Every structure is written in structure tokens, then in C-alpha cells.
Amino acid sequence: xxDLCEGGMEDLWSIAVVLLQVWFSVMIGFIxxxxxxxxxxxxxxxxxxxxxxxxxxATLRIERGHRERHTLPVPAPLPFGLIQREGGxxxxxxxxxxxxxxxxxxxxxxxxxxxxxxxxxxLESIVDDQxxxxxxxxxxxxxxxxxxxxxxxxxxxxxxxxxxGLGVIIRYCVLFPLRxxxxxIGLTWLVIGTTLVGFLPNKRLKNWLxxxxxxxxxxxxxxxxxxxxxxxxxxxxxxxxxxxxxxxxSPIDIVILANDGCYAMVGQSHGGLMGVIQRxxxxxxxxxxxxxxxxxxxxxxxxxxxxxxxAKTNLPILIFPEGTxxxxxxxxxxxxxxxxxxxxxxxxxxxxxxxFGDAFWNSAKYNMVNYLLRMxxxxxxxxxxxxxxxxxxxxxxxxxxFANRVKSAIAHQGGLLDMxxxxxxxxxxxxxxxxxxxxxxxxxxxxxxxxxxxA
Numbered sequence: 001x002x003d004l005c006e007g008g009m010e011d012l013w014s015i016a017v018v019l020l021q022v023w024f025s026v027m028i029g030f031i032x033x034x035x036x037x038x039x040x041x042x043x044x045x046x047x048x049x050x051x052x053x054x055x056x057x058a059t060l061r062i063e064r065g066h067r068e069r070h071t072l073p074v075p076a077p078l079p080f081g082l083i084q085r086e087g088g089x090x091x092x093x094x095x096x097x098x099x100x101x102x103x104x105x106x107x108x109x110x111x112x113x114x115x116x117x118x119x120x121x122x123l124e125s126i127v128d129d130q131x132x133x134x135x136x137x138x139x140x141x142x143x144x145x146x147x148x149x150x151x152x153x154x155x156x157x158x159x160x161x162x163x164x165g166l167g168v169i170i171r172y173c174v175l176f177p178l179r180x181x182x183x184x185i186g187l188t189w190l191v192i193g194t195t196l197v198g199f200l201p202n203k204r205l206k207n208w209l210x211x212x213x214x215x216x217x218x219x220x221x222x223x224x225x226x227x228x229x230x231x232x233x234x235x236x237x238x239x240x241x242x243x244x245x246x247x248x249x250s251p252i253d254i255v256i257l258a259n260d261g262c263y264a265m266v267g268q269s270h271g272g273l274m275g276v277i278q279r280x281x282x283x284x285x286x287x288x289x290x291x292x293x294x295x296x297x298x299x300x301x302x303x304x305x306x307x308x309x310x311a312k313t314n315l316p317i318l319i320f321p322e323g324t325x326x327x328x329x330x331x332x333x334x335x336x337x338x339x340x341x342x343x344x345x346x347x348x349x350x351x352x353x354x355x356f357g358d359a360f361w362n363s364a365k366y367n368m369v370n371y372l373l374r375m376x377x378x379x380x381x382x383x384x385x386x387x388x389x390x391x392x393x394x395x396x397x398x399x400x401x402f403a404n405r406v407k408s409a410i411a412h413q414g415g416l417l418d419m420x421x422x423x424x425x426x427x428x429x430x431x432x433x434x435x436x437x438x439x440x441x442x443x444x445x446x447x448x449x450x451x452x453x454x455a
Contacts, residue, residue, distance in 0.1 A: 027181065035223045036216040044380070048228050048356070051379055054163065055355060059142040061160050114442070131421045134330050136362065138354050146357070146378065171377050175226065179376040182224030190217035191280045198283025210284040211262045211315075218258040225252065226380040231260050236387035238263070238346035241312035243305075245338060246348040247331045247410055248320035250359040251368070252375065253350055256383055263318035264288060264308065286314055302340060309343040316346065321403065322423045327360040328352050330417040331410055334403040345391045347406050349414035353382035386413045 034041055145164050193213035200206040222229065237260070238244040244263060246253065257263065262285070269278060269289045281287055288304055308314050321334035328351065339345065352359040357378025361371050375381065388409055393402045404420075411418035 027178065031178075031182065031223050032185065032220055035219040038215070038219060044223075044226055044228055047226070048380060048382060051356060055142070055144055058145055058160060058163065061157055062143060131419070134326050134332065134419070134423075135364070136327060137358050137360055138327050138329050140354055144355050144357075144379070167379075171379070176377050179224045179226070182220055183372075183376070186217045186220035186224060187277065189220070190214070191277055193217065194280045194284040198280070206284065214258065214262050214281075214285065218255050221255050222259045225255070225375060227256065227259070228380060228382045229256055229259060230384045232384065232386045234260075234387060236346065236389050237261055238316035238348075238387075239344075239390075240315060241309055242316040242344045242346050242390065243309060243338065243341060244316045244318045244346045244348055245321050245334070245406060245410075246318070246350055247414065247416065248322045248325050249328045249350060249352060250325060250361045250375075251371075252359065252381070253320065254318065256350065256381075256385060257318060257348065260385070262315050264315040266290075266305065266317055266319055288317065298337060302337065305341045309341055321407075324423040325361045325363065326423060327362075328354060328416075330419050331407050331414070332419045332421055332423040334407045336399040336403045339393070339399040339403045339406070342393075345402075345406055347388040347391060347410050347413075349386040349388065349410045349416070351384050351386075351414040351416065353384075356380040356382045359383070384414075388413055 030041060030043070145167050190213070193216075194210065197206060197209045197213055200209070244257070246257065254263075254265065264285065265281070265287045267278075267289060269275065269291055278287070278289055282289060286308065288308055290301060290304075305317060308317060319338045321338045322332050323335055326332055357375065357380060359375070359381060363371075366374065391402075391406055391409070393399075397405075408418050410416070
């Protein structure tokens, strides 16, 4: 009996070893090696096409289910909110209100009807706040068969429920283990590869090997997310000695961009696993890591970045001027510090397809581990990246105006809403200076003076 049990255990171990060998052979031969050299066997593209067909069928089935149950379908989200705003200045909108008075009022006079402008703005903010909704997940036009995007899911049809159940099994039992394995291999190779390259002297060979190691690792990590990335206008790719600025939706924005070229990262030094990765990366490539105390010193930060840009052989700096993640619908205020450095700015627009997974990181709701688990159990990451023509600061243009011009170009190209609000409102209240700015604008209008230029 004992011999039979031992023989059975040996058979199970043999089967497990064979399965692991097949697993790693498939992963290395069909995923890792093509990814390392920037090749694709077309498996992900076929997978995405199948997903599109399934989601289209599910949408039609859900709509038919609503008709059969005589219930109203969920309305599609409006791209620019519930309220259609005119977008004019305070003076223009108040001028429209004053037109309805029988007695004309000159510019330098107070009109009681002016108060209606502030009433309207207040009600608009209550009914349809355009700012805080940018810090929550983007609304979907139709359910994408992920429970997390429809907590009120109820039985609609047997076939739809079976498809949903199969999707859960595929995502958690097949894709998730594969993605975790690829992520671990990619990060491990990044630490080992950059550390080894760091021992080489500072010559062309070291730079070439460093870029090769970075590209390979990021491409493996991108395959670990089943990322399908479409790059547009590659002739505008950031060049050495420049500054690449992009809108910010997710921490994986770095993986998406570095999958097509190498960048010098900018950020705060960390401890733990992140610190190990940062220290290994900086050995082979001039990334710019700041200590917490340095981050508060704007002059020190600007000086180090300016020195990096001055060396035209250095990799382009990658910066996200919003300073926080926005939910893939908008671009919020760019901090002007990135535009005071000088040099050429290379704008990049990033837009994710929310049908396959929500790439937005709501840091107030999920920590990094939970967020990555959600990403690795999504259907896929499908994203478009547009390289915009390089931009430089115009004569007489200050850093804030230059930042707004770059932000508008990115928003227009990515089909995103261009917003003037500061993304730091995710964690802080409105600054008093913003309130005072509105008061000064109205005061200047009533006193018959020209409003301040920075208002």
C-alpha cells in the first residue's frame, strides 16, 4: 500500500514537472523571446478581435434583455457632463445677462443681475462637478463583462452568464498566473541586467546595452498586461536632450511609453523593492531620483533637470506635469516647473480604451498592489499613443502660458477634455488664491479696469 502511495506521488510530481516545463517553454518561446526583440506573433491581436466580437454581442444581448423586461437601458455617459457650458469668460457671460435689462449698463457699473452669474456657476458645480468626477473611474457605454464595472449585475440570459463565467475562469486561472510570471521575470531581469551593465565603463557599449536591457524588460512587462499599443506619428518621437511630457492616467504609462523607446525617469527615491529597482536602474542610465528633502527645493530640482537636458547625449526626460493620475477623460493643469527648464518639449498624448479594462489608478481607493492585481485580471490594456511635433517656448511667453499651450495640444490630439483646474484638488481644497482671482476679475470689471492677464 505504501509503495502504491509513493508511486502515485511520484507520478503526480512527474506530471507537475512536465506541465511546468510546457508552461515555461510556451511562455519563453512564444511570448518572452518575441517581446524582447519587439516582435509579435499576432496572438494578442487575435485575442483582442475575439474580445471585441464578444463585447459587441454582449451589448446587443443586454439591450434586448432590457426590451424584453420593459426596462429602460442605462443611458450612455455624456463626454462633457450633464451641462453644456458655454466656455466664455466672466465678462462675456455677464454681458449676456445684462443684455436682458431694458436699461443699458456701462462697463464700470454694478448690476444686480451680475449675481445670477455666480448663482448659475454654483448650481452647475453642484449638479455636475467637472473636477471631482475626474478622480473616479470613467463611465462605460456598455458593460464589459467585468463584475467590478457592474456591481448590480443580475441574470439576463443563460448564454451571457456562461460567457461571463468562462471569462472569470480565463482571466483568473490562465491570464493572471501568466501575467504574474511575466511581470516577475521582467522586473528580475531589469534589476540583474541594469546592475551588470552598471559595472561597465561609461562608453557607447554601456549606453547601448542599457537601452537594450530597458527595452527588453519593459516589453516583457507590457506583454504581462496583454498590452496592445498603437503608436502614431513616430517621426515626432522624443530625442536625446529633450523633455517628454504626457498626460497621466496610470503608473503603467511609463511601461507603455518605454515600450517604444528609452527615457530618463524623474521621481522621488524610495525604499524597499522600489528602491532596489531604482538603484539598479541608475547604475546603467542617468535617471534623476530625488530625496524627499530635495523635492521641496524647486531650485535644486530645476538645476538637476537643467543639467541633464544640457547634455545632449542624455536620454530624454519623461515627466507627467499633472502630478497625479486623471481618469482618461481629461487633461488637467500642467505644473509650470517642467517648462522652466528650457530645451525642447516633446508632447505625447495617451488614451486608453476603457472597454477592456480601467487603466486609471484611483490612489485614494486602491493601493499599488490592489491596482496591479486589477490590471492583471482585466481583459487587456489597449492604448493609443500620439507623438506630437516638438514645441519650444515662444518669445514673450512665460512658463505657465507655455504649459497651457502644450496641455491644449495634448488634449486636442487625444480627444480629452482640456481643463484648467489643478489635479492636486484630488487631495486638497481649493486654494485661496483661486477664489481671490475670481474676486479680482469681477472687481476689475465693475471698476472699469482691464482684468489681470493671469486671471
